[in-house]
Amino acid sequence: MTELENSQMLEDAIPAIETVQDTMDQFIAGADVDAVYAAPIEYGEQLIIPAAEVLGIMGFGVGSGGGQEASGEGGSGGGGGGGGRTFARPVAVIVASQTQVRVEPVVDVTKIAMAFFTAFAFVITTLIRMQRGKL
Amino acid sequence: MVYFLQDGNTISILEKISHTLYTHPRRGFMDWFGIRKLSSQAVEHGPQRFELQALALHLRWPYGGFTWKYPLAVKVSDGTGLVQVLPVVDITRIAQILSLAIILLSVILMRRKP
Numbered sequence: 001m002t003e004l005e006n007s008q009m010l011e012d013a014i015p016a017i018e019t020v021q022d023t024m025d026q027f028i029a030g031a032d033v034d035a036v037y038a039a040p041i042e043y044g045e046q047l048i049i050p051a052a053e054v055l056g057i058m059g060f061g062v063g064s065g066g067g068q069e070a071s072g073e074g075g076s077g078g079g080g081g082g083g084g085r086t087f088a089r090p091v092a093v094i095v096a097s098q099t100q101v102r103v104e105p106v107v108d109v110t111k112i113a114m115a116f117f118t119a120f121a122f123v124i125t126t127l128i129r130m131q132r133g134k135l
Numbered sequence: 136m137v138y139f140l141q142d143g144n145t146i147s148i149l150e151k152i153s154h155t156l157y158t159h160p161r162r163g164f165m166d167w168f169g170i171r172k173l174s175s176q177a178v179e180h181g182p183q184r185f186e187l188q189a190l191a192l193h194l195r196w197p198y199g200g201f202t203w204k205y206p207l208a209v210k211v212s213d214g215t216g217l218v219q220v221l222p223v224v225d226i227t228r229i230a231q232i233l234s235l236a237i238i239l240l241s242v243i244l245m246r247r248k249p
Contacts, residue, residue, distance in 0.1 A: 024195075024199070024200055025195075027200075027202070028193045028195055028200040028201070028202045032173070032175075033173045033174070033175040033187055033188075033189045033204075034175075035204050036173075036187075036189040036204045036205065036206050037175060037187045037189070037206065040178055040180075047178075047180040049178070049185070049187065049209075051187075051206035051223055052206070053203075053204070053205050053206070053225070053228075054202075054203070054204045054205075055201075055202070055203050055204075056201070056202045056203075057199070057200070057201045057202075058199055058200060059198050059199025059200070060198055060199065061198055082199075084199075089227075091205075091206055091223060091225045091227075091228075092206065092223045092224070092225070094185070094187075094209050094221075094223075096180050096183060096185065096211075098180075098181045098182075101183065101185070101209065101211045101219070101221060102221070103209060103221045103222070103223055103224065105223075105224050105225065105226045105227075106227070107226050107227060108227040111227050111230075111231065112226075112227060112230040112231070115230055115231045115233075115234035115235075116230070116234050118234065118238075119234040119235070119237045119238050119241075122238050122241070123237065123238070123241045126241060126242070126245050127245070130245055
């Protein structure tokens with residue numbers, strides 16, 4: 001492949017990169033709250049709106065390379081790939097009746113217990129180390 | 136592998152792609168990092184109208200990005216004109232921060248010399 005062909009190949013790839021950029025812009029800097037608040041659910045006379053924390057990360061990469069053998073034959077190639085991950089965690093549920101509105105928190109007992117057990121274990125370990133004179 | 140610029144110079148393909156990524160026409164400083172308060176359109180339920188508010192943080196770099204969205208509050212207005220803002224309290228997160236604070240506090244107290 002000649003260098004002119006290489007540069008043509010690159011020129012063809014740039015619109016695709018810009019499309020990826022635009023898509024990522026829309027995903028990352030999107031200005032809607034739909035990801036955080038789900039669509040309202042009517043349950044009898046009540047209206048229920050779940051709310052969640054949403055965290056997303058994404059990225060992509062491109063690369064290319066080429067080489068030439070001793071015989072004079074050569075080749076080159078390029079490629080790209082990307083990926084992402086979205087995490088969501090329920091935070092609260094908004095419950096509205098005809099007369100009142102309340103925000104009910106969603107409590108993740110497992111996470112809270114894990115956090116406090118970690119803190120407790122850390123404090124106990126530090127106390128033991130202090131008594132042994134290591135700190 | 137090189138890319139031929141219009142002025143006759145050459146740059147590597149990766150340099151050209153980086154150049155494309157950094158000089159995107161709509162890109163300004165605030166496109167790379169931003170914190171915004173978002174509000175939904177009004178949701179009506181009987182005489183009440185809700186406006187759902189959220190916080191959005193985004194961090195963008197040439198080959199990727201990160202976004203975090205968090206529910207903040209619900210603005211409720213009833214038919215009489217009374218407006219009430221109900222904060223969304225995240226008990227799980229408060230408990231996690233509290234446990235982290237316990238760890239930090241214990242470290243500070245234990246490292247203090249008598």
